[in-house]
Amino acid sequence: MRDLIKILFNLHNFQLIELEFGDLYISNDDRKYYWLVVEQSDLSKVIELQDEWFEKCKEHIVTKEFDKNTSLLVLANNDKNEIQKKEILSIEEDPFQFKKYVLLFTSHILKQLLEQTENGNPEKILELIVNESVFNEYKNNYLEPTWRHLLYNLAHKLPFIKINVEVNQTLENLFEEAEKTLVEKGLLEYSAFIEKQHEKDMFSNLDSLDIDELIELLDNKTENGN
Template sequence: MKNLIRSIFNIHDFELSELDFGDLYISNGDRKYYWLVVEQNNISRVLELQDEWFEKSKEHIDTKEFVKNTSLLVLANNDKNEIKKKEILLIEEDPFQFKKYVLLFTSDIMKQLLEQTEKGNPEKILELIVNESVFNNYKSNYSEPSWRHLLYNLAHKLPFLKINVEVNQTLDNLFEEAEKTLVEKELLEYSELIEKQHKEGVLSELDNLDLDELIELLDNKTDNGN
């Protein structure tokens, strides 16, 4: 995954500085912004380590732009299926030091993506992202782990991606449509799960549940193989 990410940053003209804990990328455009990419499978340590990562990165780039315009991408291998959605939310919603993204993957799905993209050719990745057939397949099977799921997670986590291939709909419209579909389906799944466990108060009780409860219910559902 690290090499694939490097190829994507390279094709978008970022300058790379290799640090002992990750890769620091510097944009070469008029507007300076920065990305720190680290491999960290134990994501529960990310918030603990972010201050150290931030300070060490500043030793290489100590500018006002760095303080305000630096994002952190965490690459996390989930072969053991131990990382929970709640952990990712806690990291990505944390407001300190970096704007943070967690990219989850497994070795098998990473292998599938490489097979589909000519061993991680960044231009092929961009083509597939805006391929309507690929996207529609992803929408129809969004809950199933696949190379398409990893592909669109990658596009979501790296918002700077330059998409040069024309399609009938813009990528923004595609994601907007997908997000609406996902929300509708997930709410239905929440409803069915709550109904099964509580037997009453299905949709009417959703407003009384906080986000943590909903996430925990979904995690339990996934853990049980549903």
């Protein structure tokens, strides 16, 4: 995954500084911004280590912009299926040092994505992101973990990747609106439930449901012991 991320940053003309714990990328824009990419599947260590990472990065960057314009992308392999949604949220909502993103993946799905993108061809990646049929298949099977899911997670976590407005808005709705509502309603545990079920009969009409109807449907499902 780290190599695939490097390809995408190279495509967007970032300068790379390789560090012992990750890769530090510097934009070539007039208004500089920075990304630190680390591989860390034990998410419990991210908050603990972020101060150390931040200070070591500053040894290579002397501009004031670094303190306010730096993002952290955590690449988390979930082959063991142990990472919970609440762990990701606790990191991404933490306000200190970096603006943080967690990209979850499995080795199997990463392999599928590489096969679909000609081993990480950056032009092929961008082509698939804006491909209407690929996006519709992803949207219609949103709960099924596939290479499409990882593809659009990449587009969502790396906002400098340019995609059309309609796709971007739908991604925002899928990733953010439902998640925020679950948190506000104290229903975060249902997120794990959703990810494990993948029941097509239950979610076949997902596009026609608003978020409250979806939550009600989940309530009925879990109360019945399913």
